[in-house]
Amino acid sequence: xxxxxxxxxxxxxxxxxxxxxxxxxxxxxxxxxxxxxxxxxxxxxxxxxxxxxxxxxxxxxxxxxxxxxxxxxxxxxxxxxxxxxxxxxxxxxxxxxxxxxxxxxxxxxxxxxxxxxxxxxxxxxxxxxxxxxxxxxxxxxxxxxxxxxxxxxxxxxxxxxxxxxxxxxxxxxxxxxxxxxxxxxxxxxxxxxxxxxxxxxxxxxxxxxxxxxxxxxxxxxxxxxxxxxxxxxxxxxxxxxxxxxxxxxxxxxxxxxxxxxxxxxxxxxxxxxxxxxxxxxxxxxxxxxxxxxxxxxxxxxxxxxxxxxxxxxxxxxxxxxxxxxxxxxxxxxxxxxxxxxxxxxxxxxxxxxxxxxxxxxxxxxxxxxxxxxxxxxxxxxxxxxxxxxxxxxxxxxxxxxxxxxxxxxxxxxxxxxxxxxxxxxxxxxxxxxxxxxxxxxxxxxxxxxxxxxxxxxxxxxxxxxxxxxxxxxxxxxxxxxxxxxxxxxxxxxxxxxxxxxxxxxxxxxxxxxxxx
Amino acid sequence: xxxxxxxxxxxxxxxxxxxxxxxxxxxxxxxxxxxxxxxxxxxxxxxxxxxxxxxxxxxxxxxxxxxxxxxxxxxxxxxxxxxxxxxxxxxxxxxxxxxxxxxxxxxxxxxxxxxxxxxxxxxxxxxxxxxxxxxxxxxxxxxxxxxxxxxxxxxxxxxxxxxxxxxxxxxxxxxxxxxxxxxxxxxxxxxxxxxxxxxxxxxxxxxxxxxxxxxxxxxxxxxxxxxxxxxxxxxxxxxxxxxxxxxxxxxxxxxxxxxxxxxxxxxxxxxxxxxxxxxxxxxxxxxxxxxxxxxxxxxxxxxxxxxxxxxxxxxxxxxxxxxxxxxxxxxxxxxxxxxxxxxxxxxxxxxxxxx
Numbered sequence: 001x002x003x004x005x006x007x008x009x010x011x012x013x014x015x016x017x018x019x020x021x022x023x024x025x026x027x028x029x030x031x032x033x034x035x036x037x038x039x040x041x042x043x044x045x046x047x048x049x050x051x052x053x054x055x056x057x058x059x060x061x062x063x064x065x066x067x068x069x070x071x072x073x074x075x076x077x078x079x080x081x082x083x084x085x086x087x088x089x090x091x092x093x094x095x096x097x098x099x100x101x102x103x104x105x106x107x108x109x110x111x112x113x114x115x116x117x118x119x120x121x122x123x124x125x126x127x128x129x130x131x132x133x134x135x136x137x138x139x140x141x142x143x144x145x146x147x148x149x150x151x152x153x154x155x156x157x158x159x160x161x162x163x164x165x166x167x168x169x170x171x172x173x174x175x176x177x178x179x180x181x182x183x184x185x186x187x188x189x190x191x192x193x194x195x196x197x198x199x200x201x202x203x204x205x206x207x208x209x210x211x212x213x214x215x216x217x218x219x220x221x222x223x224x225x226x227x228x229x230x231x232x233x234x235x236x237x238x239x240x241x242x243x244x245x246x247x248x249x250x251x252x253x254x255x256x257x258x259x260x261x262x263x264x265x266x267x268x269x270x271x272x273x274x275x276x277x278x279x280x281x282x283x284x285x286x287x288x289x290x291x292x293x294x295x296x297x298x299x300x301x302x303x304x305x306x307x308x309x310x311x312x313x314x315x316x317x318x319x320x321x322x323x324x325x326x327x328x329x330x331x332x333x334x335x336x337x338x339x340x341x342x343x344x345x346x347x348x349x350x351x352x353x354x355x356x357x358x359x360x361x362x363x364x365x366x367x368x369x370x371x372x373x374x375x376x377x378x379x380x381x382x383x384x385x386x387x388x389x390x391x392x393x394x395x396x397x398x399x400x401x402x403x404x405x406x407x408x409x410x411x412x413x414x415x416x417x418x419x420x421x422x423x424x425x426x427x428x429x430x431x432x433x434x435x436x437x438x439x440x441x442x443x444x445x446x447x448x449x450x451x452x453x454x455x456x457x458x459x460x461x462x463x464x465x466x467x468x469x470x471x472x473x474x475x476x477x478x479x480x481x482x483x484x485x486x487x488x489x490x491x492x493x494x495x496x497x498x499x500x501x502x503x504x505x506x507x508x509x510x511x512x513x514x515x516x
Numbered sequence: 517x518x519x520x521x522x523x524x525x526x527x528x529x530x531x532x533x534x535x536x537x538x539x540x541x542x543x544x545x546x547x548x549x550x551x552x553x554x555x556x557x558x559x560x561x562x563x564x565x566x567x568x569x570x571x572x573x574x575x576x577x578x579x580x581x582x583x584x585x586x587x588x589x590x591x592x593x594x595x596x597x598x599x600x601x602x603x604x605x606x607x608x609x610x611x612x613x614x615x616x617x618x619x620x621x622x623x624x625x626x627x628x629x630x631x632x633x634x635x636x637x638x639x640x641x642x643x644x645x646x647x648x649x650x651x652x653x654x655x656x657x658x659x660x661x662x663x664x665x666x667x668x669x670x671x672x673x674x675x676x677x678x679x680x681x682x683x684x685x686x687x688x689x690x691x692x693x694x695x696x697x698x699x700x701x702x703x704x705x706x707x708x709x710x711x712x713x714x715x716x717x718x719x720x721x722x723x724x725x726x727x728x729x730x731x732x733x734x735x736x737x738x739x740x741x742x743x744x745x746x747x748x749x750x751x752x753x754x755x756x757x758x759x760x761x762x763x764x765x766x767x768x769x770x771x772x773x774x775x776x777x778x779x780x781x782x783x784x785x786x787x788x789x790x791x792x793x794x795x796x797x798x799x800x801x802x803x804x805x806x807x808x809x810x811x812x813x814x815x816x817x818x819x820x821x822x823x824x825x826x827x828x829x830x831x832x833x834x835x836x837x838x839x840x841x842x843x844x845x846x847x848x849x850x851x852x853x854x855x856x857x858x859x860x861x862x863x864x865x866x867x868x869x870x871x
Contacts, residue, residue: 087656094654109662266724274721281570283636286658287708290715293656499717501725503694503706510642510711511687513649513680 017046017071024070025063029096035060037213041185042067045149050184050208052155052200056215057189057335062089065151065185069124074146077182078127080153081166083107086127088311093125100124104132117141130168133175147182152203155186156328159198160436167411173203184208189335190215190328192465215331215465219338220318221487222457222477223347233349237261237319238268240347245316245489246271246298249306251333253322253357255279258301261321271298272498278305296499307333313340317487320348325358326443327450327464343475345487350451358447362440365404366433372426375409379422386413408433456480519729520579522612523564525588525601529609530559533592533600534839541576544568546628548770550802554857557809557864558838563622567738568731569632570719594839616732621697621739624746629770630763631741636664637761639709639716641671642690645683646711658710671760682757689758693744701740704733768810776803777811786819801854808861820858824851828859 021042025031034042041053041064055061069076080086086103093101100123102116120126120141132138152158157166176184186199186208200206227233241248252258258275265273274297276288285305291297293312300306304324315337324330330348338344367375375396378384386392389410396406412429413422446464453460457477459469475482500506527540535555542552546566556565580599583589588605592598601609627634636659647655657665675682694702703726710716719737723730745762752759769777772795779789790800808814816825831846832838843856851859 083660091654091656095652107660107662109666111666112662274718280718282660283639283658284718284720286656287710287715287718290656290658290710292715294713294715296714499707499721499725500714501703501707503699503702504691506706506709507687507690507694510646510709510714511649511683511690513651513683 015043018043020071021046021067024067028070028098029063029066031063035063037211038063040209040211044209044211045183045185046071048183050205051211052186052196052203052205052208053211053213054188054191054196054215055211055213056217057332058217058337058339059213061153061187061189062092064187065149066093066125068149072148074148075120075123076125076149076151077142077147077179078125078151078153079130079133079169079172080127081130081157081164081169082154083129084310085153086129089127092311098124101126103127104138105129106131120145130166130172134168134171139175139178142179147179150176150179150182150184152184152186154188155199155203156188156191156195158202159191159195170202176203190331190465192328214462214467214470216458216462216467216469217335217338218471218473219341220334220344220346221473221475221482222334222461223345223482223484224451224457224478225347225349227349227351229351229353233321233351234261234264236349237321238264240317240319240484241265241269241271241299243488244345244484245487247292247295247312247315248299248317248319249315249336250299250301250319250321251324252301252303253361255303257321258303261301265299265301272296273299273301276300276302276306278303304329304333307336310336311339312336314342315339316342316344318344318346320346322354322357323348323350323447323451325361325440325447327447327461328443330447331461343487345484348451355448358444359441362437362444364402365408365440366437367401367405367409369430371399371401372409372429372433373423376413376422376426376429379413386410454479518612519616519735520731521583521588522609522616523568523731523735524579524583525605525609525612527561527564528583528589528599529601529606530561531555531598531600533594533598534837535559536595536597537580537599538597541571541573544571544576548629550805553770553806554809554861558860560864562625563618565625566628566631567622568734570734594837594842619698619701619736619739621701621741621743621746622735624742626768627742627745627749627762629768631738631745633664633667633763634745634761635741636661637668637671638758640664640668641686641761643710644668644672645679645686648679649683650712652712655712658716667761667763674760675757685757689755693747693755693758694740696747697740697743701736701743704736705740708737769806772799773803773806776800777807780804780807801857805854805857805861808858809864816858816862820855820862824855825859825862827851828856829863832860832863 018039021039022034025034036059037053037055038060041051044051045064045068053061053064065076065078078089080089083105086105090101090103102123102125104113104116104126106129108116116126117138128138152169152172154164157164158169158172159165176182184203184205186203186205188195188199191199200208225236227236237250250261252261255277258277262273262275265271274288274291276285280288288297288300289306289310292300293310318334318337320330320333324333334346337346375384379386384392384395392410393403393406396409397403401409412425412432416422416425450457450460450464456469456472456479458472462469472480475486500509523544524540527543531540539551539555542549543555543561543565544567546552546569552565556562580589583605584599588602588608589599590602592600639658643655643658647653659665672682694705704722707722707725708716708719717725719730719733723733726733748755748759748762752762775793776789779792784792786797786800786804790797793800804819808816827847828843828851831843835842835846837843838860840853840856844851844853847856
């Protein structure tokens with residue numbers, strides 16, 4: 001904690017705008033000091049300068065547009081790729097006492113959407129999904145109000161080099177222009193040089209101020225452990241959980257593994273453990289998420305479906321039971337630890353048999369040749385249509401194409417020039433598959449090189465992002481030497497309360513407020 | 517798992533090889549299409565309809581595989597992909613019947629179409645009030661379904677008393693409602709409710725915590741919901757607040773069938789309805805069968821003469837089946853499939869009770 005504070009920037013300033021920003025920081029959000037990067041971003045924005053900011057997960061990116069919301073006249077519009085992200089941002093602003101905040105997404109009822117569009121001028125913050133921003137009715141409503149700041153969150157989604165490419169992000173520059181080109185802030189957690197160039201190019205941010213913070217999170221110690229097989233992995237995991245600090249998240253590559261590990265942990269350790277994956281009903285996912293946020297769980301076994309928009313500050317341990325396919329994802333996932341600045345630990349277990357997994361995962365992102373040709377021919381013959389995108393996707397998925405691959409096909413055929421047959425795009429599609437696949441394999445090989453590397457983990461990780469390690473924390477990584485016992489739980493950190501299962505007591509606790 | 521066997525074997529016994537495995541699955545899921553709706557009446561398994569609406573196909577298949585391995589099932593000769601009980605299976609089912617019963621509330625099937633939305637509304641209402649009375653005005657809602665959100669918002673808006681009081685009333689009414697059923701059901705239901713500082717448990721978690729079969733937990737949950745809805749609608753005066761969460765406009769008919777029913781009541785013929793609604797004749801026929809099943813005093817005479825009805829019933833009593841194909845084989849051109857279905861629907865209540 002102490003070291004973290006040293007790197008923070010005191011609020012006091014001669015610049016009157018920044019002094020005001022400091023007031024908002026203290027009074028609205030309850031922080032004493034800016035974190036690295038925040039002040040530079042905010043002062044540029046307040047001086048009407050566009051900003052491209054790269055700040056690591058858990059470093060307080062949101063503050064960068066939240067504070068200007070209180071100092072600039074008009075609406076702060078935040079484009080966000082995921083509903084869960086928007087939801088989380090709205091909730092955290094509401095909890096800070098902000099009422100003038102809404103999210104506009106396809107999940108709103110028609111009536112609610114109309115209500116929001118009617119009252120645009122009354123809001124301070126509006127979160128919006130990129131596909132909403134493409135609707136003419138939404139855009140024209142936005143043209144009627146003053147948008148003072150146009151924020152692109154998770155800006156790496158704009159880049160085809162990025163691992164989370166979202167085609168509808170490509171239209172953002174156009175939308176911004178139509179709104180009279182308000183000041184723009186593009187935010188991302190991790191982006192290598194290629195992705196950064198893409199973001200800047202697509203959003204026309206060539207003249208913007210660039211604030212590039214290190215992707216390093218010094219309060220997270222990095223450990224990689226090689227093991228023989230899955231059985232040993234489980235043994236090691238249980239041993240680690242027996243002593244290490246909670247709450248913990250265990251990332252797995254599949255739904256089955258999250259369930260299996262949950263069973264193992266429950267039976268061996270009797271911890272409050274649950275699993276979370278994309279195959280669960282949405283209500284169940286929300287329940288588990290709330291339990292985790294409310295501190296009712298010690299360990300959560302999850303796939304990468306969990307994480308985006310999960311703002312829990314005191315996660316102490318992130319375990320990778322299987323490694324992700326690129327370092328970006330790894331950094332994002334471990335970044336969910338220690339948002340409060342407290343010492344945290346990331347452990348990655350790795351065995352030879354894991355090497356097969358990511359490649360097949362990458363392959364499942366694309367249609368194979370036969371399937372692609374088949375779909376294009378059926379489109380030409382009119383047996384398939386793309387007007388109803390949802391129907392198109394569902395149909396392909398029912399034929400065994402993965403969701404990502406189906407979306408890929410959809411993206412490609414939507415770009416087809418009029419009058420030309422669909423089949424004419426075949427070669428272009430294949431070339432693109434080959435290119436993207438090669439790039440992903442390249443990312444994967446970087447991940448593997450990092451896992452097998454013998455150098456300091458922190459240093460070599462930063463190297464992949466074109467950074468140099470400037471300061472090494474005491475608890476750095478397994479290569480620099482550290483003991484798991486440095487992260488031991490104290491006897492007093494007992495597992496919290498169990499779930500209340502008696503219905504009368506539970507109901508009373510839920511519905512009767514504290515003051516009775 | 518044994519409670520799962522109990523449910524599955526009962527249905528296999530009831531269908532006696534005349535329905536496919538998918539038919540059983542769709543019945544449990546409560547699929548809103550003609551076949552499962554019709555089956556639920558013709559085979560007197562209405563309480564099972566929609567009873568396991570969250571069941572996944574692979575979970576269902578696992579139960580089937582295990583029952584097969586234990587030699588409780590044999591292939592049926594009258595229907596593809598269908599099974600019936602072996603002697604061993606029937607004997608085991610008899611043992612299970614001594615051990616387990618279906619919870620009483622499961623038989624209250626009048627509001628089946630609405631139970632999913634009622635449950636979501638109830639969860640969101642409790643969660644919202646819970647957060648509000650603890651001073652939190654922002655939280656992650658348990659559901660985002662627009663229709664549910666709208667109706668809970670409406671519920672809170674039309675109730676002109678402060679949140680603490682409203683929460684107190686909801687607490688009092690819920691306590692009273694739940695106290696009328698067994699504690700088992702109440703624990704399963706309330707265990708799933710989320711609110712301030714606590715996320716509701718999933719059924720899977722509850723099954724572990726209570727150390728009870730997950731299928732049994734699901735049935736207890738469903739029984740509790742059905743009992744509540746029944747009480748709220750028959751004694752709405754005693755529950756002025758919670759009864760507002762019920763959507764009284766909808767009956768047991770599926771939405772599309774209820775529209776067709778409106779046309780029928782206006783005196784439209786089958787062809788006219790088909791044209792007006794841009795739906796195929798077959799679909800309208802499905803609706804009429806559904807209406808005949810669910811509406812006591814519905815007159816089938818425009819579609820089914822006394823004479824045809826009689827001959828269908830004769831065949832049914834001769835060969836003891838409810839399988840359309842086998843009845844049709846006997847009747848040849850004397851009756852259409854639609855007429856056979858309608859006749860079966862009309863007399864659905866006459867052979868063998870549900871319990």
